[in-house]
Amino acid sequence: MKQIETIRGYHAHVYFEAESLEIAKALCTKAAELFGVKMGHLHERPVGPHPMGSCQMGATPAQFSQLLPWLALNRQGLIVFAHPETGQELADHRDHGIWLGTGLTLDLSIFA
Numbered sequence: 001m002k003q004i005e006t007i008r009g010y011h012a013h014v015y016f017e018a019e020s021l022e023i024a025k026a027l028c029t030k031a032a033e034l035f036g037v038k039m040g041h042l043h044e045r046p047v048g049p050h051p052m053g054s055c056q057m058g059a060t061p062a063q064f065s066q067l068l069p070w071l072a073l074n075r076q077g078l079i080v081f082a083h084p085e086t087g088q089e090l091a092d093h094r095d096h097g098i099w100l101g102t103g104l105t106l107d108l109s110i111f112a
Helices: 018-035 061-074 089-094
Strands: 009-015 038-043 054-059 080-085 098-100
Touching (some): 009 018, 009 061, 018 038, 018 054, 018 061
Antiparallel strands (some): 009 054, 038 054
């Protein structure tokens, strides 16, 4: 197996359902304010490998070291999936992901 040596950044995906959309939006907005992470689109339906609506945040490794513990304590019951960005998308999502809350099944077929 090829060793990965460089993490360029991280993505954190906050999952939500219709009734928790505003909670997720507020959580992502607060994280952007506190840590300077880039808040991406708020997708109200499954997009890419993600099985439900989500808000994506992009973080540098330094930002992520502060963001992840904060999300662990402040996610208000929402499920969060985080993964590194190494340029190997399948491995990043399949092998290197971090779940806060119950892990869900991702649609990894898009990386085939």
